[in-house]
Every structure is written in structure tokens, then in C-alpha cells.
Amino acid sequence: MKAIIHHGAKGLEGLCFTEVPDKHPGPGEVKVSIRAAGLNHRDLFVIDRRTEADSPLIPGSDGAGIVEETGSGVTAVRVGDEVIINPSLGWLRAHEVPLIPDILGNPLDGTFAESVIVPAVNVEPKPSSLTWEEAGVLPLAALTAYRALFTRGQLQRGEHVLLPGIGSGVATYALAMAKAAGATVTVTSREEAKRQEALRLGADRAIDSTGDWEAALAGSQADLIVESIGPATFPKYFSVLRPGGRIVSLGATSGDRVEIPLRPFIFPQFSFLGTSMGSAEEFKAMLQFIGLHDIRPILDQTFRFAEAAGAFRWMEEGKQFGKIALIP
Structure with missing residues (x-):
């Protein structure tokens, strides 16, 4: 599959769009075919802190897409489901605050790829009122x-x-x-x-x-x-x-x-x-809140995955108002 990876140099110089090995979900995981992803300041911080010695990484915390494959033991999610990804890993309840939130996109490969593998508990039904781009940029910041x-x-x-x-x-x-x-x-x-x-x-x-x-x-x-x-x-x-x-x-x-x-x-x-990020409990509450009040993300720009370096520069220069979307 094609993916945006960071490797070999610090910051934007280490970004490239290339072919990477495809993977299959393990027990309790799902593979999501990405329809849209969202760029965050966190993605800039991640690539700026990496060194030439670090292993290749697919950045990206935000994303929405269609379930392509499920691992063993997964029953609540089915192939073909339209889902939105909760990037907060392993944090289930609001009061159980982790020392440092574990967020998709570092150290685990993230959403800036044609597909991503995540725990099945980290996907929720995509709000039907949102476009793919709107759903893709929603999770982390919202x-x-x-x-x-x-x-x-x-x-x-x-x-x-x-x-x-x-x-x-x-x-x-x-x-x-x-x-x-x-x-x-x-x-x-x-x-x-x-x-x-x-x-x-x-x-x-x-x-x-x-x-x-x-x-x-x-x-x-x-x-x-x-x-x-x-x-x-x-x-x-x-x-x-x-x-x-x-x-x-x-x-x-x-x-x-x-x-x-x-x-x-x-x-x-x-x-x-x-405060930092949030729990699965709050992610569900947030989706209910935006649905109840018909809140839609403010989209600033949409870039193709192949244009990722330009998207990162746009954010780095602080030109955006709202969210930057990336699509395959």
C-alpha cells in the first residue's frame, strides 16, 4: 500500500510518499481503508523530534474510512462499516487519566496511509451528517x-x-x-x-x-x-x-x-x-454532542497524500483557519 512515511532526516526533509508493506489485523483489531485523514500540530511535533536513527514511521492520528478486514474476536464491527477512528489508545474512562496519553501515529503507525490497523474498540460509527473529509479531521482536536x-x-x-x-x-x-x-x-x-x-x-x-x-x-x-x-x-x-x-x-x-x-x-x-486528549467515554460523548447540535468541522484546505510536505508547511506557517485534510 501507499503511505506517507517519515525516515532518515529530521522534520519535513524526512517525509516521503512511498510503497510500504501491507499488514493484516491481529486479534481484537480492525483494518480501516482510509478515506480521509486530518493533520494536527502534533504531527509536526512528532517529525521534528525524530532523528535519523529512528525507524520509519507513518504519522497521523486522525482518520475515517471503511472497515476492510477484522481480526479474530471482533464482533461489534463488520467489514464494510463506515467508521471514525478514536486516536486515544487504551484510555477508556474519563477519570482514569494516564500519565502520558498514548496516541495513534507515534510510536504506532498512524492514519497517513491507504489503510491503518487499530484496536476495534477505537472505532465508532461515522456520523452520517459529516462528509469523509469532515469526519477525517474530527477526532483528535474535537x-x-x-x-x-x-x-x-x-x-x-x-x-x-x-x-x-x-x-x-x-x-x-x-x-x-x-x-x-x-x-x-x-x-x-x-x-x-x-x-x-x-x-x-x-x-x-x-x-x-x-x-x-x-x-x-x-x-x-x-x-x-x-x-x-x-x-x-x-x-x-x-x-x-x-x-x-x-x-x-x-x-x-x-x-x-x-x-x-x-x-x-x-x-x-x-x-x-x-488537559490532553480524552478517553473513549468522552469520544462517544463528543460524537453525540456534535450530532445533537449539528456541529461541522471547519475545513481549511484539502491535500492529497502525495502533497503531504505542502500540507505540513501550510500548518507550520500558521496559515490555516480550521482543519487540514489529507486524502489518498
Whole structure:
């Protein structure tokens, strides 16, 4: 079969689209013929951290397709079923948090191939309302956004959510989910075009990331901040979060270290919560939620597998608004 593999060089230089050996599912596994996959920032991080000595890897965490073959013991899934893949491996219940989530696409081969083998418990019926491209880009970012908002952030109807750095897959899902849950949503971006697009998609307010957030919000403090940026924006949160408010952090695109001034943090009794990915339990709940509220992924661009390097560069340059799809 054909696949995108990473091998022999760090970063984008190690990517190629080539023939790889076909495999068959083992006990409790299914083989899914991929119709569409989704590119995530995690895929960039994975290939940037690999070395020339590492074995070849097929990246990719997101995907949807048709069950092509089942292994022994599989009864809940049949050949021909249209499915969406949950990339969170071995995490069944929301409260049973792993030390580090095990995610499809590293170290196990991922979805950037004509087919992928995954545990049968990691596939769910593809939502009929979604196209293949929409289903293919949904899993990782939508699951992350759902857990950040509802499991960790405990979002309630009528609350005010602040989403710094709108444009990423997680942030665009979080915008749609928070509005569906009855929240007021403010987004930030350095780019006017992204701010305007967020307003078109339902954001109540869009402010310049480089400006004065407190002045722009004019006293409308946030109950919940869901962020993935880290130190570049973190110092601004304390002036726009209401007393007792929550910060849920799911990434560190601008660095791994933030400084927390203790008195401004302690006296207003803020909560600072970490989150990453989600469980099979939350994946099912997320699919039910998007179906109930007719939430559709925001598709930015679609690339062929053979154009993978261009797709990675597009994401690396931060040009996307929403999700990038890859198709065979």
C-alpha cells in the first residue's frame, strides 16, 4: 500500500510518499481503508523530534474510512462499516487519566496511509451528517476541545469563555461547542482575517492578541480560558479572568514554561488545569454532542497524500483557519 512515511532526516526533509508493506489485523483489531485523514500540530511535533536513527514511521492520528478486514474476536464491527477512528489508545474512562496519553501515529503507525490497523474498540460509527473529509479531521482536536471545555473546564450555560489564538483546530471546535452549550465566547488573534472569520462563525467578540485585552473586554471578565499558547499570552490572563475563574491549558506552542505570580493567582482563587486528549467515554460523548447540535468541522484546505510536505508547511506557517485534510 501507499503511505506517507517519515525516515532518515529530521522534520519535513524526512517525509516521503512511498510503497510500504501491507499488514493484516491481529486479534481484537480492525483494518480501516482510509478515506480521509486530518493533520494536527502534533504531527509536526512528532517529525521534528525524530532523528535519523529512528525507524520509519507513518504519522497521523486522525482518520475515517471503511472497515476492510477484522481480526479474530471482533464482533461489534463488520467489514464494510463506515467508521471514525478514536486516536486515544487504551484510555477508556474519563477519570482514569494516564500519565502520558498514548496516541495513534507515534510510536504506532498512524492514519497517513491507504489503510491503518487499530484496536476495534477505537472505532465508532461515522456520523452520517459529516462528509469523509469532515469526519477525517474530527477526532483528535474535537476530543481535546470537548474534554477541555466540559470535563476539565466544567463549562456551564451563560458563562464567558475566552479562546486565545483562534484558528487552530482545537480552538475552532471549542468555539462551536461553547456556543452550542450556551456560552458567550471571546476569541483573540493577531490576524484581522481570523478575527473576522471567528465572528462570522458565531464568536461574540474578537480582539487583537497584541492589544490591551482588559480594555477590549471592557469589564466583561471570562469565567473560563481554554488555551494552548503558553508564555506568549499567559501573563494577560490574570487581568481578564473573574475571581474563581478557570484556566485550562492543553498546549505550549510558544514554550514550555510560564511564570505564575502567586498573590494575583491565590487571592482571586483561580484554578489552573491541564488537559490532553480524552478517553473513549468522552469520544462517544463528543460524537453525540456534535450530532445533537449539528456541529461541522471547519475545513481549511484539502491535500492529497502525495502533497503531504505542502500540507505540513501550510500548518507550520500558521496559515490555516480550521482543519487540514489529507486524502489518498
